[in-house]
Amino acid sequence: MRRLLVLVSCFCACYASQSKGVVSLDSFTFDKVLSKFKVSIVKFDVSYPYGDKHEEFVKMSSVYQSIDELLVAEVPVKDYGDKDNEDLAIRYGLTKKDFPVVKLFVAGQPEPYTFTDEEFNQDKLQKFVSKHSKTIVYIGLPGTLEKFDQLAAEFAKEKLADQRKNILLKAENLWDSIEGKQKQRSAEIYVKTMRKALEKGDEFFHTETVRINNVLKGSMTNEKKADLGIRLNVLESFKVQHDEL
Template sequence: MLAYITVICFVITFLSSNIVSADKGSVELSEYTFDKIVSKFDAALVKFDVAFPFGDKHDAFVALAQEAKELDELLFAEVGIKDYGERENEILGLKYGATKESFPVVKLFLKGKNEPISFDETKGFTSEELRRFVRDNSGIYLSLPGCIRDLDTLAIKFQNSAKEEREKILKETENVVEKLDTQDAATGKIYKTIMQKVLEKGDEFIGTEINRINKLLTGKISNEKKKELASRINILQSFSFSSSNKKDEL
């Protein structure tokens, strides 16, 4: 017990003294602290980069780290690598395939797994794609753009329940939607409508609707309509996510 408390105190002390920025939500790791810290978390999203990172990719990583900073089981960390002087963390970077030519490199480390999972940025190095990457590979739920956290929780609960319980959750959802302000009310009604359609048509409605909207997105529509449809897909994925890899919620 004493040993466990000692480890926890070490982690807390380390995180407190190594926060990159009070509102960034990520910590700096080195070759000396990397294994000790990463191993303490269910999941750790680590960016290997230059010692003083900047640019859109860095900003995307920081934005998601800030958004998810309340999740105790998920660590966001950065390893700054120097190719000059004492070449700090260079060997650690090479161990995970991070070189000057490939920066930034993002890896997801999962407790119990020997090898990390590499982030594929072919679809874009954005906060949204990083969020999907974490969700899909860790089971830790991160709300997507256009979603409402409380209603995401109900969507997950709905999809994992029997029909009788789903009807009760629909009522609960309606009560939540009624209390939303004008800005969120329209979004809330989408959750309610999806639940009604699932009760009427079955779970296959989720996949069918996602496919239908994806086809619409390939057509000639305004940017405003594209944004609206993309948000609807994100809400639908709140339902589909829960049926396979739910772990925690944000």
């Protein structure tokens, strides 16, 4: 890992990003750096990016600072002078009018995934990364837990009530072994979500998501807002798997 950090530092020393936590890449470093990471999320943009979308991308990068397998980067493209990095834009069929464009490169995948959600914000970007990276490395949403996400996937795919009850039992036992106040709270949300889904059916995943989003439109403390955000992220662990069936 130390060698990798030195490598990235050397590559980027002359191409320092103006965005904290985001590595700036160019035509010479792009392939070399991306090849060292299992997952890379890259924003192609103008040479001096600004605006809400740029700020949301930078906010997202701060969440992933501790994940060694994930690179958050940007490619500044100039359409004047030497037209730096224009070749990278051409490679992916991009023009200035498209910017910013976010692509997710996953090791083993021949082509990158493109972020297409109309809502360009930190939450949507994190869900985009989590959804498409799960086949190679676990990159969970804030407040989610890897082992519980695995159980959530099993639960969502299983149709037999008895089998779902067995998965719930595994989740309850795992909850008992979890340490730490925040992890305990997250584990509780997973378990209660499974219980409600057993009671009300898969429609609960949708109705609960709508309900929480409506509640978030009102006034509340930051603590309450954060808790509701974790509930939504846990629901996503069930919903994404269910939607892919």
